[in-house]
Amino acid sequence: MTSNSPPVESFNLLKMLKARADSQRAHRTMYHSGEIAFKSCPIVDTLVTETSRAQAETETKTRDRLEKVTAAQFSLDREKHIAYLRDHLSELPAPYVRLDASKPWLLYWVINGLSLLGEDISELKYPAAETLLSYQSPSGGFGGGFCQITHLAPTYAAVNTLALAGDELMWSRIDRVKAYKHLMSLKQQDGSFSMHKGGEIDSRAVYTALATASLLNIMTPELIHNTAQWLSSCQTFEGGFSESPGREAHGGYAFCVLAALCLLGAPREILPQYIDLEKAVEWLSLRQCQPEGGFSGRTNKLVDGCYSHWVGGCWPLIEAAVGADNLFDKEALQAYILACCQQKSGGLRDKIGLNPDTYHTNYVLAGLSCAQHKYEFDNEEAKGIALGGFGFLWSTELDQSINIPIGSQVEALNPVHVLPVGIAENMRAFFVTMDQYIPIDLSLEDENENHDDENLV
Amino acid sequence: MEKHDYSDLTIIPHSDGPTPLAPILYSENYSKAMGILRALMANQELSERALDLTTEIIDQNPAHYTVWAYRVNIIQELGVDFLINELEWVDSIAMEATKNYQIWPHRQIILNMMSSIPEIKDKIDVGAELALVDTLLEDDNKNYHVWSYRQWLFNRFDLSFSREDTFTRYMIDLDVRNNSAWNYRFFLLSATVLKPSSVFDLDILAEELDYIFANIEKAPQNQSPWSYLEGVMKHVGQNLSDLEDRFTRFANIGSEGESDVEPLVRSSHALNILAKIYASKGQKTLAIKALDLLANTYDPIREGYWAYRKSQLA
Known part of the structure; x- marks a missing residue:
C-alpha cells in the first residue's frame, strides 16, 4: 500500500x-x-x-x-462436506417439507456438490434417475415431486441431475418431443418464458428453458425467437441484470441472463451485441466485498456464499467476451469460502452465524471451482456450430496463479450448464448422435394437445 | 380436513418411485392432505372442499406451486364471493413467507381476475395493496419480490407519480444506502418525468441532480446514488463530464501537469467516474492516476478490474 x-x-x-x-x-x-x-477500503462514512x-x-x-x-x-474440510451431502440422500425429517416441491433441486445440489468434491457417485445412478423419472410429467418436462405439474425450474434441475447420474438408457426415457412442446407452450411473444402455465415470467425461466433445450438438443429458431432481445432488456442502469425489465440488478438473475445469452452464441460475439459489456463488467466487479472477499448479490447488500457462483460464475463468460482474465480477486474469494463458509460439522453456508444447506453447499463449491480454474471458449469451433451447440465449447485448466491450500481443490465446471466438465457434453453428444439416426419431429402444427390437462398432473 | 367430507375419494398415496432418494418423512397431516389433494386433482374437482384443502397445504408448504396453480383454477370456478376473500387470505401468507415466489404472481392473477369482472371491479383497493407493500418493506426494506410487486402495481393501476415520488424519498431518507429504493426511483422517473422520448424539463433534471448530490453528501462512499446518477445522465443523454466540477468535492487529484498534488478522495465511486471522464476527454495521464489510486489505495480488492480499465485506455 x-x-x-x-x-x-x-x-x-x-x-x-x-x-x-x-x-x-x-x-x-x-x-x-x-x-x-x-x-x-480506507474510506468509511460516518452516517449510520x-x-x-x-x-x-x-x-x-x-x-x-x-x-x-x-x-x-485454511483448507477444505472435504470429508465432512461429503458426509453432510450424503446425509441428505437418506430419509429427511418432516421440516424438509419446504423442499417437497423442489426435489429435483435437492438431488441436483447434493449430487453436483458431491461431484465437485470428486466423489464417485456411480452407485447413485439408478436410484437418482428412477426417482427423477418418476417426476416426469405427462405434459412434458418435470415436476418438483410426485404428481406435481411440470415447471421449468425442476425440469432444469432434473435434466442436469440425469446428466450427472444417469446413463444412455435412462436418458432415452426423457420424452424430448413433449419437453419441447412444453417449452414452446411457455414461450411468450416478447421472447421470454413463463416458469409454468400461468406462472411468473422472468430471466430464471429463460435460462432454465434454454439450458434444458441445449442439453436435450431441442433448440429451434422458433424457441429462441426474440429471446436475446428480451434478455438484453433485463440489463439495468447499474449494469447488472434483473428478474425482468425495470427490476433491481441481482446476482442470481445476472448469471441467468449471461449464461442464457452464452447458450445462444459465442460470448465475444453475443454479449457485446446485446448488452453494455463495460457496465456489466463494472457492476460484477463491484459485487466483490472488501474486506470479506466474497460477493454480494446486489448493491449495498451483504456478502453471501451462494453468490460465489451466481456472480463468480459470470466471470468465465465475461472474461471470454472481453478477452482478459483475472478481472476479480480469485484468492480473496477462495479465502472467504474457506474461512467463512465452512460449517465445522460439515456443509457450506451463506456467512458466519448462519446454518449450511444443500443449496449453499453446491453453489459455494461451484464458486470455489470458479476461483481455482481458468476457462477458455473455442471461438474457431463456434463459427460453424449448429444452434444449441454454444454451451459445449469450453475448456478449463487449473489456474496456476492461485495458491490452493493442500486438499482444497475442487473439480472444474462447464460454466453455462454448471455441471462438472464432460457431463453436459456427454448428454448432448448422446442426443446429437441419436438424432442423426432417428431424427425427432419437433413440428407443432398437427397436434393440438389437450393443454387443459396440464394443471391436473 | 375436518370441515369437509372427503371419504368418497380414493386417496392417491405418495410415491418417489421404486428406489426413493431423499424421501421426506412427512407429517401425518401433510401426507393425508396431499393424498386427498392428488385424488381431487385427478378428478379435476373444483370445489370449496378442494379450496380449503389447498389452504391447509399451503400453510404447511407455501412453496408448493402445484397447489397454488390448482387453487387459481378453483377460485376461477367458484367465482366472485371467493375471489373477494382471496386477497385477504394471501395477506396472511405474505406476512409469514415474504421470500416466497408464489405469493406475488398469485396476487396479480387475483387482481387481474377481479378487474375483468364488472360487478367487483370497484372492490379493488389499490390503497390496501400499497399499505401491504409498505408494511412488508418496513420489516425488510430491500425485499426483492415486494419491490417488484410495487412496480407491477404502478404499471397496472397507473399509480400517482407524486405519491410514489414521495414514497421513494421517504425510503431513501430512512436509509440512503437502500439500493432497492434508488432502483424504484429510477424506474419511476425514467418512465415519467425524465422519459427521454418526451421533451423533458431541464429544471426537473437540475432538481434531481441536486437531490442526488445532497444524498451523496450524506455518505459519499455509498455506491447507490453514484450509480443512479450515472444511470440518469445516460438515460437522458447528457454528458457526465458536464458535472465534473461537482465531483471535485468528493475526489480531486489535480489537473493535468500538476504531478505532486496531494489527492483528496472521499469516495472511490467519485474517483471511478472521474477516471471515465478523463478517459473520454483523452486525459490519459489523469485517468491512469485515478485508476492507480483506486487499485493501490482506495479500492484494492478490484485491482484486477482497475488494471483492465487501464488497458482499455486508448
Whole structure:
C-alpha cells in the first residue's frame, strides 16, 4: 500500500485511521504460504443507517475469523462436506417439507456438490434417475415431486441431475418431443418464458428453458425467437441484470441472463451485441466485498456464499467476451469460502452465524471451482456450430496463479450448464448422435394437445 | 380436513418411485392432505372442499406451486364471493413467507381476475395493496419480490407519480444506502418525468441532480446514488463530464501537469467516474492516476478490474 494520506476534512478522522490501521495489520497477517490477506477500503462514512449497521456487523465477524484462522485450518474440510451431502440422500425429517416441491433441486445440489468434491457417485445412478423419472410429467418436462405439474425450474434441475447420474438408457426415457412442446407452450411473444402455465415470467425461466433445450438438443429458431432481445432488456442502469425489465440488478438473475445469452452464441460475439459489456463488467466487479472477499448479490447488500457462483460464475463468460482474465480477486474469494463458509460439522453456508444447506453447499463449491480454474471458449469451433451447440465449447485448466491450500481443490465446471466438465457434453453428444439416426419431429402444427390437462398432473 | 367430507375419494398415496432418494418423512397431516389433494386433482374437482384443502397445504408448504396453480383454477370456478376473500387470505401468507415466489404472481392473477369482472371491479383497493407493500418493506426494506410487486402495481393501476415520488424519498431518507429504493426511483422517473422520448424539463433534471448530490453528501462512499446518477445522465443523454466540477468535492487529484498534488478522495465511486471522464476527454495521464489510486489505495480488492480499465485506455 502506498502511504498517501487521505484528506481528513468532512469525515471522521479517527474512523479512517482505525480502518487504515486494521487494513495494514491485515496485510501483515498471513494465513497460508500463499500470503492470503484481506484488502479493505480506507474510506468509511460516518452516517449510520440500517445498511451500514448490518455491513459493519458482517465485516467484524469476517475480519475476526480471517485473523484467527491458522494455516492448518485454511483448507477444505472435504470429508465432512461429503458426509453432510450424503446425509441428505437418506430419509429427511418432516421440516424438509419446504423442499417437497423442489426435489429435483435437492438431488441436483447434493449430487453436483458431491461431484465437485470428486466423489464417485456411480452407485447413485439408478436410484437418482428412477426417482427423477418418476417426476416426469405427462405434459412434458418435470415436476418438483410426485404428481406435481411440470415447471421449468425442476425440469432444469432434473435434466442436469440425469446428466450427472444417469446413463444412455435412462436418458432415452426423457420424452424430448413433449419437453419441447412444453417449452414452446411457455414461450411468450416478447421472447421470454413463463416458469409454468400461468406462472411468473422472468430471466430464471429463460435460462432454465434454454439450458434444458441445449442439453436435450431441442433448440429451434422458433424457441429462441426474440429471446436475446428480451434478455438484453433485463440489463439495468447499474449494469447488472434483473428478474425482468425495470427490476433491481441481482446476482442470481445476472448469471441467468449471461449464461442464457452464452447458450445462444459465442460470448465475444453475443454479449457485446446485446448488452453494455463495460457496465456489466463494472457492476460484477463491484459485487466483490472488501474486506470479506466474497460477493454480494446486489448493491449495498451483504456478502453471501451462494453468490460465489451466481456472480463468480459470470466471470468465465465475461472474461471470454472481453478477452482478459483475472478481472476479480480469485484468492480473496477462495479465502472467504474457506474461512467463512465452512460449517465445522460439515456443509457450506451463506456467512458466519448462519446454518449450511444443500443449496449453499453446491453453489459455494461451484464458486470455489470458479476461483481455482481458468476457462477458455473455442471461438474457431463456434463459427460453424449448429444452434444449441454454444454451451459445449469450453475448456478449463487449473489456474496456476492461485495458491490452493493442500486438499482444497475442487473439480472444474462447464460454466453455462454448471455441471462438472464432460457431463453436459456427454448428454448432448448422446442426443446429437441419436438424432442423426432417428431424427425427432419437433413440428407443432398437427397436434393440438389437450393443454387443459396440464394443471391436473 | 375436518370441515369437509372427503371419504368418497380414493386417496392417491405418495410415491418417489421404486428406489426413493431423499424421501421426506412427512407429517401425518401433510401426507393425508396431499393424498386427498392428488385424488381431487385427478378428478379435476373444483370445489370449496378442494379450496380449503389447498389452504391447509399451503400453510404447511407455501412453496408448493402445484397447489397454488390448482387453487387459481378453483377460485376461477367458484367465482366472485371467493375471489373477494382471496386477497385477504394471501395477506396472511405474505406476512409469514415474504421470500416466497408464489405469493406475488398469485396476487396479480387475483387482481387481474377481479378487474375483468364488472360487478367487483370497484372492490379493488389499490390503497390496501400499497399499505401491504409498505408494511412488508418496513420489516425488510430491500425485499426483492415486494419491490417488484410495487412496480407491477404502478404499471397496472397507473399509480400517482407524486405519491410514489414521495414514497421513494421517504425510503431513501430512512436509509440512503437502500439500493432497492434508488432502483424504484429510477424506474419511476425514467418512465415519467425524465422519459427521454418526451421533451423533458431541464429544471426537473437540475432538481434531481441536486437531490442526488445532497444524498451523496450524506455518505459519499455509498455506491447507490453514484450509480443512479450515472444511470440518469445516460438515460437522458447528457454528458457526465458536464458535472465534473461537482465531483471535485468528493475526489480531486489535480489537473493535468500538476504531478505532486496531494489527492483528496472521499469516495472511490467519485474517483471511478472521474477516471471515465478523463478517459473520454483523452486525459490519459489523469485517468491512469485515478485508476492507480483506486487499485493501490482506495479500492484494492478490484485491482484486477482497475488494471483492465487501464488497458482499455486508448
